[in-house]
Amino acid sequence: MDFYPRSYILPGGYGDFKADFAASKEIWIWKPQASARGIGIKVVTKMDQVSKTKPGIVQAYLSSPLLIDGYKFDIRVYAVATSFNPLKLYIFSNGLVRFSTKRYCKVKRNSKDRSRFMHLTNYSVNKKSADFEARVDADMEACTGSKWSLLALWKHLREVRGMTTAEVDKVWSDMKEVVSKTFISAEGHFNMQMGLLSLKRHNCFEIWGVDILLDAKLKPWLVEVNTCPDLSASSPLDRAIKGALFSDTFSLVGVPVCSHNPNRHEKVEKAMQGQQGPGGAARRGESAKGTRLKKPAPPPDKFEWYDDLTAADVTMMRESEDEFRRQESTRFQRLFPPVEPGAQDRLSALFETSRASNRILLQWVRCRDNIPPRLQDLLDMKPAEREAARRGAPPRERPDAQGTPDTLVRGGSHPQLLRSVSAAGVAGVSRGKDGEKGRSSSAAARRSLVPP
DSSP states (O other): TTTTEEEEEEETTHHHHHHHHHHHOOEEEETTOOOOOOTTTTEEEGGGGSSSOOEEEEEEOOBBBEETTTTEEEEEEEEEEEEEEEEEEESOOOOEEEEEEOOOOOTTTTTTOOOOOHHHOHHHHHTTTTTTTOEEEEETOOOOEEEEEHHHHHHHHHTSOOOOHHHEEEEHHHHHHHHHHHHHHHHHHHHHHHEEEEEEEETTEEEEEEEEBBBBOOOEEEEEESSOOOOOOSSSHHHHHHHHHHHHHHHOOOBBOOOSTTTHHEEEEEEHHHBBGGOBBOTOOTTTSOOOOOOOOGGGOOOOGGGGHHHHHHHHHHHHHHHHHTTTSSSEEEEOOOOOHHHHHHHTTTTSOOOOOHHHHHHHHHHHHHHOOHHOOOOOOOOHHHHHHHHHHHHOOOOTSSSSEEEEOOSSOEEEEOOOOGGSSSSSSEOOSSSSSEOOGGGEEEEEEEES
């Protein structure tokens, strides 16, 4: 991988690491297994510093990092996945820039200068340094102290280093590409583990802390992914960034409205299980209970991808559109499925397993601004009508209690999902103490998409 330093998992990879160490002049960094906050991490300049039996990972040290005022730094960005089948991945538009507290100088083989305050950027390590500068404000554009916001870094690159906005945007785009590739590479493992734990896209999500280091050429390198990132607020800056992260995450996820039917979500999961084969791939042409949706047959020469959708496929598309609409009101940016058409094909080719749900969602993203009429007709069907179509029976007349259609309608630059909601479900916009727009958590309420 061109975005991740050479690494070996020990003790199994000790022999390969020893050969690599002897053949190169690089220094390495050692990280113990199941550790955090910089505990046990050390710079390796001699082979005898690495145990043959202790479990951990040893990684080639990036010896030419980008420096600011002579100090090394890394970037903590936050990624959220709401589903892995299909993959729906987002990145928060702000993050933390964490500095070391001793000026950086290159370390050579057999060197004794292995100061943790020079080589490590962990807050938990550097806060113990006498040179640590704590932040006492929440100014997002202040380039002061031992911790900045990501927005402050972009400002520094533009105003101090003279980079154009397009050049700064390119750095951010490259960072997003690294995060996307990282999660795609682990997508198969996640789906396997979620299957073993009976986790579904309706009942879980996760926030990861992704650590990225920029080298002297502004190329981003993945350092590590933290499954339990520190979400405490050790300063006003942390509180502002992580508070916004929390608020927007709940808006993005869309906590489902409680149902009076206790078996409702169980039916949804059974429907999803019924349409998936080995490796999570759906059996095309079958509904959740194994029957093909009885839609009007298209002309033989006009068959399209949406003419063979199952009931569960339609539900997944509608839920995803709901989520994409919620994401537009947050500070999250969607990584997968990608917004840019070029990235869609490039990233899709990286998956180890081609899943039907990913293919369908990509097709939806490509056409959501200009929905084909036959697909629109399918989406316009009410839940009862879709159920009747699946069963091959005429729909039962049941007027909406609110007198408002539950349908996906045309209009605006994007299709809008409309439904009658109570006053408590109306999205509100508030303004916080710092003048920044805040968003009511009620905007996160996910509409019900499955027939009761």
